[in-house]
Amino acid sequence: MNTSLAELKSKVNGSLIMPGDPNYDEARTIYNGMIDKKPAAIFKCKDTSDVVKAVEFAQKHNLEVSIKSGGHNGAGLALVENGLVIDLSEMKGISVDPATKTAVIEPGNVLRDVDKATHEYGLALPSGIIGTTGIAGITLGGGLGYLSRKGGLTIDNLLECKVVLANGEVVTANENENSDLFWALKGGGGNFGVVVSFKFKLIDVKNVYAGPMFWPLEKAKEVMEFYDAFTKDAPNDLYGFFAFLIVPPGDPFPEHLRNKNVCGVVWNYTGPIEKAEEVFKPIRAFGPPILDFVQEIPMPALNGMFDELYPPGMQWYWRAHYIKELTPEAIAANIEFGSKIPSIHSTTHLYPIDGRVHDFSNSDTAWGNREARWSQVIVGVDPDPANADKVTKWCKGYFDALTPYAMGGAYVNFMMEEGQDRVKASYRGNYDRLAAIKAKYDPGNFFHINQNIKPAG
Numbered sequence: 001m002n003t004s005l006a007e008l009k010s011k012v013n014g015s016l017i018m019p020g021d022p023n024y025d026e027a028r029t030i031y032n033g034m035i036d037k038k039p040a041a042i043f044k045c046k047d048t049s050d051v052v053k054a055v056e057f058a059q060k061h062n063l064e065v066s067i068k069s070g071g072h073n074g075a076g077l078a079l080v081e082n083g084l085v086i087d088l089s090e091m092k093g094i095s096v097d098p099a100t101k102t103a104v105i106e107p108g109n110v111l112r113d114v115d116k117a118t119h120e121y122g123l124a125l126p127s128g129i130i131g132t133t134g135i136a137g138i139t140l141g142g143g144l145g146y147l148s149r150k151g152g153l154t155i156d157n158l159l160e161c162k163v164v165l166a167n168g169e170v171v172t173a174n175e176n177e178n179s180d181l182f183w184a185l186k187g188g189g190g191n192f193g194v195v196v197s198f199k200f201k202l203i204d205v206k207n208v209y210a211g212p213m214f215w216p217l218e219k220a221k222e223v224m225e226f227y228d229a230f231t232k233d234a235p236n237d238l239y240g241f242f243a244f245l246i247v248p249p250g251d252p253f254p255e256h257l258r259n260k261n262v263c264g265v266v267w268n269y270t271g272p273i274e275k276a277e278e279v280f281k282p283i284r285a286f287g288p289p290i291l292d293f294v295q296e297i298p299m300p301a302l303n304g305m306f307d308e309l310y311p312p313g314m315q316w317y318w319r320a321h322y323i324k325e326l327t328p329e330a331i332a333a334n335i336e337f338g339s340k341i342p343s344i345h346s347t348t349h350l351y352p353i354d355g356r357v358h359d360f361s362n363s364d365t366a367w368g369n370r371e372a373r374w375s376q377v378i379v380g381v382d383p384d385p386a387n388a389d390k391v392t393k394w395c396k397g398y399f400d401a402l403t404p405y406a407m408g409g410a411y412v413n414f415m416m417e418e419g420q421d422r423v424k425a426s427y428r429g430n431y432d433r434l435a436a437i438k439a440k441y442d443p444g445n446f447f448h449i450n451q452n453i454k455p456a457g
């Protein structure tokens with residue numbers, strides 16, 4: 001095998017990194033510091049022809065492959081033990097066409113790169129809330145973030161993909177060409193091939209009226225009820241995700257709040273700026289909040305607001321639910337665990353999946369649950385490996401306590417390796433259609449280091 005890998009190395013444009021190479025440990029390091037996998041080789045591809053060679057090589061030598069773009073996957077699915085990592089992080093091409101309001105983006109870009117390129121033209125792509133997340137993985141799983149209510153999921157803005165299939169063929173997938181594959185890529189994750197290019201439509205967003213607001217923990221019940229009722233019929237221009245958190249012990253937070261367990265909402269208002277104060281009047285009157293950082297800021301400033309707080313390399317364990325309703329029992333369970341956040345970085349977020357997301361039906365894309373109102377993620381995080389068990393235990397306890405009030409399944413991008421039943425429950429009525437498309441494009445389940453959809457038949 002090593003001889004063959006060495007031979008492959010001589011034929012590619014990118015670089016092949018193997019155990020013993022000085023940069024091997026760096027190359028196998030991903031965002032989640034809990035993950036410690038040792039691949040046989042990491043192939044940093046430079047272009048599509050490299051990806052084709054990677055796929056053909058792995059098929060010929062019966063090697064397992066994983067696909068790595070931004071390396072943010074919580075379960076560490078970017079890496080494969082003893083297999084070949086198809087690493088796309090150096091494929092960073094990005095071009096924005098302001099005339100058609102579209103962007104063509106290679107998979108090595110992270111959200112921060114996308115923001116920078118689009119903001120220049122007063123445009124934005126609805127995606128996630130941390131700038132270091134990969135555009136590829138987030139898109140293929142769905143894509144939830146500050147612009148979901150205004151612009152839908154990231155996949156609702158996807159126009160086309162270029163894909164290297166399991167047999168090495170390079171195809172285009174859009175509404176007219178390989179439309180079944182295109183449908184499956186919109187939420188079906190990395191199951192169908194290696195996407196080497198994405199084309200998106202963009203929306204008009206430049207500055208927003210946004211930021212966090214906190215309330216004391218003692219008011220959590222009233223805040224959750226208010227948040228639920230207020231956002232239910234709010235216009236799509238108003239977005240807010242609810243959180244339980246510990247106020248970070250540093251600037252810009254006031255000293256008297258630091259290290260305090262609080263609840264809060266991170267808001268994003270995309271409507272006319274002159275109307276913002278008016279829209280926020282009832283929100284500010286409620287409570288009032290003990291911290292209010294909501295103000296006019298550029299969209300990328302909102303998207304990058306928490307990047308420093310969450311650098312790569314920390315211990316991450318997370319679980320997620322789809323939530324339809326915040327019943328009194330669900331609120332009580334949230335308060336019980338939200339009041340016991342085990343570390344500064346641990347938190348829970350309820351990401352809205354309504355507004356524009358509800359303009360599409362479950363069968364429009366592979367994404368399985370548009371009836372939900374939130375995707376709730378429970379995140380146990382700590383920089384110190386000695387605290388990994390503590391944050392994991394809290395996360396699992398919180399998850400279990402919410403299970404009776406959740407819809408079953410979860411957003412696949414927020415899942416650990418939780419088994420096949422959970423993958424099926426996440427795709428719900430779309431699973432069988434996905435399995436049939438998988439059988440057509442990847443009958444041997446070559447791409448299986450993912451939230452796996454098994455080929456039908």
Ligand SMILES: Cc1cc2nc3c(=O)[nH]c(=O)nc-3n(C[C@H](O)[C@H](O)[C@H](O)COP(=O)(O)OP(=O)(O)OC[C@H]3O[C@@H](n4cnc5c(N)ncnc54)[C@H](O)[C@@H]3O)c2cc1C
Binds near residue numbers: 133136138141189
């Ligand atoms: C700090 C943090 C913040 C996050 N915030 C959000 C958020 O706001 N909204 C949200 O929706 N999600 C969010 N996520 C989840 C995120 O969407 C997933 O972790 C996603 O997998 C990250 O994409 P990536 O390219 O970085 O992943 P990687 O770890 O590189 O890849 C993960 C998987 O995606 C698939 N994949 C990646 N690239 C390709 C490709 N080019 N072709 C085919 N398959 C591919 C593969 O199956 C791979 O195993 C966040 C994650 C973290 C850690």
